[in-house]
Amino acid sequence: xxxxxxxxxxxxxxxxxxxxxxxxxxxxxxxxxxxxxxxxxxxxxxxxxxxxxxxxxxxxxxxxxxxxxxxxxxxxxxxxxxxxxxxxxxxxxxxxxxxxx
Ligand SMILES: [Zn+2]
Numbered sequence: 001x002x003x004x005x006x007x008x009x010x011x012x013x014x015x016x017x018x019x020x021x022x023x024x025x026x027x028x029x030x031x032x033x034x035x036x037x038x039x040x041x042x043x044x045x046x047x048x049x050x051x052x053x054x055x056x057x058x059x060x061x062x063x064x065x066x067x068x069x070x071x072x073x074x075x076x077x078x079x080x081x082x083x084x085x086x087x088x089x090x091x092x093x094x095x096x097x098x099x100x101x
Contacts, residue, residue, distance in 0.1 A: 022064035030054035 050056035
């Protein structure tokens, strides 16, 4: 096995493993607040304020899942999308397309 083939197989394995990890566990711990959802205040360090990065949830969407969601959205938009199932979604679709005035 040449080093090129080995490196290619290793890369494919790593990308596949990361893709499966993003599919099974789409959310990771927020690095800004370390999963607590709160950050120390800017002036009063003992006073906690909600984390803006994760909107106080303590979790963030992983980069791989974010990329998957974006690509899925682009695919949906280019393929015409799915038909709205609920009445509210149908009305919203009509309003955005200008069919309802
Ligand atoms: Zn956070």
